Amino acid sequence: MATRMAAYYTRLRKVLRHIDTHLADELTAAHLSEVAALSKYHFHRQFSALLGIGVYRYIQLRRMKRAAFQLAFRLEQPITDIAIANGYDSPEAFSRAFKRCLGQTPSGFRRLPQWWAWHEAYHPIMASEARHMQHLIPQEAVSLIEFPATRLVAMAHQGHPALIGNTVRRFIAWRKGKQLPPHRHATFNVLYTDPAESPPADFRMDIGVATELSVAGNGEGLFEIILPAGRCAVLRHIGSDDTLAASVHYLYAVWLPQSGETLRDFPLYCQRVRFFPDVAEHEAITDIFLPLL
Incomplete structure (x- = not known):
C-alpha cells in the first residue's frame, strides 16, 4: 500500500x-x-x-x-x-x-x-x-565540510517572519547600489530563532553578503558579521522555502542524533545558491549549515 x-x-x-x-x-x-x-x-x-x-x-x-x-x-x-x-x-x-x-x-x-x-x-x-506532499530527504544528503571563515555585511530582520520581504527589498537595493551581485558575492542568512517556536516579535534573521566592503558610517543599519571557520554538516535543500523548515527539522531530529556529532555555539545559517523567482521554485537551491565541534 x-x-x-x-x-x-x-x-x-x-x-x-x-x-x-x-x-x-x-x-x-x-x-x-x-x-x-x-x-x-x-x-x-x-x-x-x-x-x-x-x-x-x-x-x-x-x-x-x-x-x-x-x-x-x-x-x-x-x-x-x-x-x-x-x-x-x-x-x-x-x-x-x-x-x-x-x-x-x-x-x-x-x-x-x-x-x-x-x-x-x-x-x-x-x-x-x-x-499532503511529504518533503523527501535522502539519507546521503548530509555531508561534513570544513567551512572557511567568511566575512559578511549584513542587515537584521527583527519581527514577524511574514514581513521579511520588506527587509529583503532594502537589502537588495543596497547591494545593487554597491554592485555586489549574487553571482560574484555569496548570499547568506543567519537564523537565530525558529519562527515556529518563538513569538513573532522575537524572530531574528540576518541577511548578508560575502564582501570585504567597509560598512563604517553606512546609515543603513548594516553591520559586519563573521561566519567562523570550522566543521559543519551541510544539507542541500532543493525547492521552495515553504519546505525549508522540514529540511532543518531533518538535520536536528534525524541526522544529528544518529551522527554522534556535537553542535558548536553558533547559529544555524544557510547560503542561497539559486534564487526563486529567477529559477522555477522547485529548482531553487539553499545550502543549510549546522556548525559542529
Whole structure:
C-alpha cells in the first residue's frame, strides 16, 4: 500500500513541477492529466482531493506568487514582461487578476507590498502541500565540510517572519547600489530563532553578503558579521522555502542524533545558491549549515 501511495504522489509531484516550470504557458487540465498519466475525466477530482485546492486555483496562486516576487524583488523587470511571463496576454488582464487575488494593483504592490494580504492569499497552497506532499530527504544528503571563515555585511530582520520581504527589498537595493551581485558575492542568512517556536516579535534573521566592503558610517543599519571557520554538516535543500523548515527539522531530529556529532555555539545559517523567482521554485537551491565541534 505504501509503495502504491508513493507512486501516486510521484505522479502529482511531476504535475506540480511541470506547472512551476511552465507558468507562462496555457495549462489545461487535459494536458496536465497527460503529464500525470491520469484520465482527463478524473484528474480535476484527483488533484483537488489530494491537495485540497482546485487545479486552476492552484495555477493562479502559483502565478501570483512568482509575479509578486518579481514585482517586489526584481524592480528592473517591466510589469508587462512579468504579466507575459506568468501566462497573461496583456498587462490589463494581469492587473485585474492580481488585484482580485491580492487587493493591490501590480504597480501598487511594487511600490509598497502588503505582505499580510499576500500570505493570506497564498496560504491555501502552503497548507495543502504541508499536509499532503511529504518533503523527501535522502539519507546521503548530509555531508561534513570544513567551512572557511567568511566575512559578511549584513542587515537584521527583527519581527514577524511574514514581513521579511520588506527587509529583503532594502537589502537588495543596497547591494545593487554597491554592485555586489549574487553571482560574484555569496548570499547568506543567519537564523537565530525558529519562527515556529518563538513569538513573532522575537524572530531574528540576518541577511548578508560575502564582501570585504567597509560598512563604517553606512546609515543603513548594516553591520559586519563573521561566519567562523570550522566543521559543519551541510544539507542541500532543493525547492521552495515553504519546505525549508522540514529540511532543518531533518538535520536536528534525524541526522544529528544518529551522527554522534556535537553542535558548536553558533547559529544555524544557510547560503542561497539559486534564487526563486529567477529559477522555477522547485529548482531553487539553499545550502543549510549546522556548525559542529
